Amino acid sequence: MSGPLLTRIDHVGIACRDLDEAAARYAELFGLTVVCRETNDEQGVHEAMLEVSLAPAGGSYVQLLQPTRPDSPVGRFLDRRGEGIHHIGYGVDDVEAALATLDGQGVRLIDRRPRHGSMGAAIAFLHPRDLGGVLTELVQARPGQARD
Numbered sequence: 722m723s724g725p726l727l728t729r730i731d732h733v734g735i736a737c738r739d740l741d742e743a744a745a746r747y748a749e750l751f752g753l754t755v756v757c758r759e760t761n762d763e764q765g766v767h768e769a770m771l772e773v774s775l776a777p778a779g780g781s782y783v784q785l786l787q788p789t790r791p792d793s794p795v796g797r798f799l800d801r802r803g804e805g806i807h808h809i810g811y812g813v814d815d816v817e818a819a820l821a822t823l824d825g826q827g828v829r830l831i832d833r834r835p836r837h838g839s840m841g842a843a844i845a846f847l848h849p850r851d852l853g854g855v856l857t858e859l860v861q862a863r864p865g866q867a868r869d
């Protein structure tokens with residue numbers, strides 16, 4: 722593999738108790754608009770993606786996360802730590818190849834195989850214990866998506 726494994730900062734994931742209120746705050750204070758909203762039942766989360774920048778570098782977003790239930794990962798995070806930064810998502814060219822490389826380097830993988838992320842991306846999480854306490858997400862954007 723040539724070049725850095727991580728190609729860009731894709732998004733900052735922020736846990737909040739009220740997605741509408743948080744989205745309104747980012748709109749009012751920063752002029753950001755929601756470009757995608759979805760519910761991920763598997764992860765137990767309502768998500769809103771607010772676009773910060775587009776091409777040529779690749780899209781970057783604020784990802785607001787509101788738990789759908791208290792026992793979901795984001796629900797437990799809110800209980801323990803309150804609202805705030807939950808994870809950082811980095812762009813990668815090939816999420817499966819990146820997982821194999823990092824696995825070979827001894828990084829603990831939360832996801833051994835990619836799963837579905839917002840806006841059709843393939844994503845995988847790395848364990849914060851090997852990354853200075855930062856929950857880290859790898860994001861391979863869907864080809865042809867504006868997000869690319």
Ligand code: CO
Pocket residue numbers: 732734784808810858
């Ligand atoms: Co994310």
